[in-house]
Amino acid sequence: MIGVGLLLNPIYLVPETLDGSETRVRYDIERVTNESTAKTVIHRSDQTLQCGGDPVERACTLERRILEQGPIESDRPMGRLNVSTERYKRAWSRYTLVSIDDGFYVPDTRTEGNTTRLSLREVSPMDAVERIAVPSRRMPVAVREAAETGSVTVLDRRLPVFERHDPVVHDGDVYYRTAREVQRPREPTQLVGVRLLAFVGGGVCIAIAWKRRGQRRSS
Numbered sequence: 001m002i003g004v005g006l007l008l009n010p011i012y013l014v015p016e017t018l019d020g021s022e023t024r025v026r027y028d029i030e031r032v033t034n035e036s037t038a039k040t041v042i043h044r045s046d047q048t049l050q051c052g053g054d055p056v057e058r059a060c061t062l063e064r065r066i067l068e069q070g071p072i073e074s075d076r077p078m079g080r081l082n083v084s085t086e087r088y089k090r091a092w093s094r095y096t097l098v099s100i101d102d103g104f105y106v107p108d109t110r111t112e113g114n115t116t117r118l119s120l121r122e123v124s125p126m127d128a129v130e131r132i133a134v135p136s137r138r139m140p141v142a143v144r145e146a147a148e149t150g151s152v153t154v155l156d157r158r159l160p161v162f163e164r165h166d167p168v169v170h171d172g173d174v175y176y177r178t179a180r181e182v183q184r185p186r187e188p189t190q191l192v193g194v195r196l197l198a199f200v201g202g203g204v205c206i207a208i209a210w211k212r213r214g215q216r217r218s219s
Helices: 002-007 035-044 061-069 085-092 125-132 141-149 188-218
Strands: 024-031 048-050 072-074 097-100 103-112 115-123 151-155 168-170 173-183
Touching: 024 141, 035 048, 035 097, 035 125, 035 173, 061 072, 061 097, 061 103, 061 115, 097 125, 103 125, 115 125, 141 151, 141 168, 141 173
Parallel strands: 048 097
Antiparallel strands: 024 151, 024 173, 072 115, 097 103, 103 115, 168 173
8 A cells, every 4th residue: 555655646745736836926016106117117018119229129110210200101012111001000000109219109000091191109108108007907806906915926827917017007006017026835856856756665665565475375
């Protein structure tokens, strides 16, 4: 029985997960209170296209042209950029904000008949961070708990809104992730070693018991 028990150790030793790990992820968040913080949050968010500073996602030739020369209207493929209007509209709509140098702009697309008009509207850092903030009512309860208490811990999962560095708006205030801590109560590699030893020990116990049983029968 001891040998059988040792062989089955991966099941009974830690029944909740086969590798014995339980990942705890803690998110700390704070309220956005000034423009300096708002700028930091905006640059971290996946909703922002970075056209200047670090990191730079792409050259943003068209965005800079619009900023310098005004809105662009087109009823045909985008000429020198060699990108069709529909294809560019899809790329354009991926982002909620465009960051060019030290300014923030909202991309706007208007279509009338066969004509598409692309433009950029400048907004302040506080207006920009509110624009990309995700309403907490659309998020899991854990996100609302973080906004109300300043932190939240979840088990064996992540909160995508905080992983993307998106700000969250809750009760009229905007919050952002300041820190994330990942903890494992037990070290999986050590646990695997213990289980391997137990498994081998179980096999040895069964082999000895089987050998003794054969000896008793032969005698």
